[in-house]
Amino acid sequence: MLAVACAFALPLVVLLATVRTSVGYWDTGDLQTVAWIAGIPYPTGYPLYVILAWTWTHALPLASVAMRVNALSAIAIAAGSAAVCAAALLLDVAADFALLGGFLFAFAHTVWYRATYADAHPVGFAVAFAAIVLAVRWARRGDARALAAAILTGGVALGLDNTTVLLIPGALVVAAGRRPPLRATALALAVACGIVAASYAYLPLRSAQVTAARLDPTLALGVAPGRPFWDDHHPATRAGFLALVAGTDWGAESAAGRLVSPAAAVKAARRFLPELRDDLHPGLAAIALLGLTFAAAAEPVIVLGLVLAAIVPALFGASYPPEADPQRYAFTLYAVAALGIAVFVSRMVRAVRADFAIAARAVAAGVLVVAIGREMLRADDLRWYRDDRSAAQFGADVVRSTADGAIVVVPWDYATPLAYRAYVEHAFGNRVVVCGFVEDYRDDYARWSGAHQIAVVGKSLPIVPGFRTRLLHDGDPFVFELVRVR
Structure with missing residues (x-):
């Protein structure tokens, strides 16, 4: 557990130091505003994220409100680092390499960049990936409490960001290696559904309240309800609720229908693989694939589930034309790649003769440390964005x-x-x-x-x-x- 704690704490310190300090344009500024006023943000509504961010910003009287909301993304990516480390330990990776695997994830430039500003996707990813790690614990150790916790955590993830539904196929495959206890599983599913339902009830209830109390000043101008910030899409109505939560205005359903097409796979490869190789170094990207292959030899079902959890969101992000930042669908891709690297390095060092083991471990750790240091040197742009006003x-x-x-x-x-x-x-x-x-x-x-x-x-x-x-x-x-x- 010390490695998991370090995998969270050390990246958190670095990530918080690069969090942007001021309000932003686009989705960032919307969430920074909505969090403070408990409004309704852009699709898909992110109700539990709004509740979390409202509580966080009002309870923490430090820095600007914008910076407080931005900090949630840094905390989420640090939690993702800890989850990568925990998953590696469950796959019998040595603690030092599990820790470095978490760092590889957190400090990859594409991931780190998105830890600096307000966005619901990093928070949803962190909780959803924690659910997958709990499912790995269930699959490997038969811990029924871990399975129940995975289901409940998955419900929280869906309440935060319903695009985390894209990780569910992978989670189901991970958990499929054992027969679940039916009664406990059914109870956990019922509670998880209750969490999701209660979260999304916020949207119509708050929308109705905003309209009744005339909180949105555009209403006084004769503008119809449903404008951004206070009451986006006016989910107090059935049509508004469905359009907001499902993202139908932007064709999300058609993108979901194209996930299994060859064209989607080609788009995803072109969109994400060059950045993945650049962030991890081409040699480490190849090592990630080898590591996952080694892990699959021992745990094929678990690795298949992890790969699905990485690929399905990436396919959606690449196939969704209105998405201005598809890289926020690649968090699990980076997490699983970092996990594969940790598995490979740990297996290779373990295979070395005992009299060379210390030297091999030092060399392997040094290579990963150099890769992490390289990403830190590439982070100058993040420091510029930090003070952008x-x-x-x-x-x-x-x-x-x-x-x-x-x-x-x-x-x-x-x-x-x-x-x-x-x-x-x-x-x-x-x-x-x-x-x-x-x-x-x-x-x-x-x-x-x-x-x-x-x-x-x-x-x-x-x-x-x-x-x-x-x-x-x-x-x-x-x-x-x-x-x-x-």
Whole structure:
């Protein structure tokens, strides 16, 4: 257990040191805002993540709210490192190599980068992979409590991020090597289902409350319920709930239907393998495959399950066209690769003659330490991102260039830091953030213009019939004012 504790604690210190300190654009800024106001984020809703992040940010009065939410990703990746170490120990890897395997996962650049900012996927992965490790313990040792814990932990993972359902096929295969105790398993499944149901009940209940209490300031402008931050998709309605949780607006169901196609496999290989080889070094990537092959000779069912848990999310991430960051579906791929490396190195050192064992162990450990050090040297960009305040500065620019009480129409990518400034920092005055494109509200501008300045954020000059345009802020993006032509 000392190795597992070190595999968590040491990466945590390093990862927290590179966590971003300020609000971000895009999904990051949305989660940083929603966490504080207990709102409803972008699909797929992530209800248990919101509850966790709300509790975390309000209970921890340190640093900015944005940094507190970002820190959850660092904690999750450190927990993933510990889970890799624990899985390696269960597969009879020596403790020192199990520990280094955890480090290889946590400090791989693709993984480390995503430990620095707010995202539900690292947290969901960490809990789901912990469930798989518990399933490995059940499969190897017949520990019924581990099986029950795996099922319950899987329920928590689904409540955090329902894309963790992609890891379930692998988990089921891992656990299939033994016949489960039916009564205990049924009870654990019932409780897990209850956890999932209770988690997702948050979405319609909070949506209804937000609407009834008129918490979303866009409602006062006559905008229909369902706008981002407070009430995305308005899941108080059946259609809104299904669209939010299933991601049907973005074609998630069609991507899931293409998972087993050859095209999906080709896309996944092209998308993820070059980065995997680069992050682990090509030689170590090959060693990972050999290590998994060695492990499969002794535990074929367990290794098959682990490989499925790595591949299925990667297939989905590569096949889902709207996904702007498919690498967040590759966490398990990196974890299983690191596990394979640890297995290979441990087996090779164990096979060396006793009089060469110490030297062999030192050489093998040295190679892994060099690989980890290489990733640390490549982390300079993470240190730059840590102090990036461009999104916060954009919020300040909008405040400076618009009148108090203005309606600011802004696309999603740029709306998130403005919402953070309005609802978290309370530094947006009486301005109202209306998320969307300029054409989405054409029918509303005439009604709004009598009482409010109308500001529009965009990359190009907006054309709205009946209005002329005045530049308020020259930047990237621009801020324009729509002035009604009388």
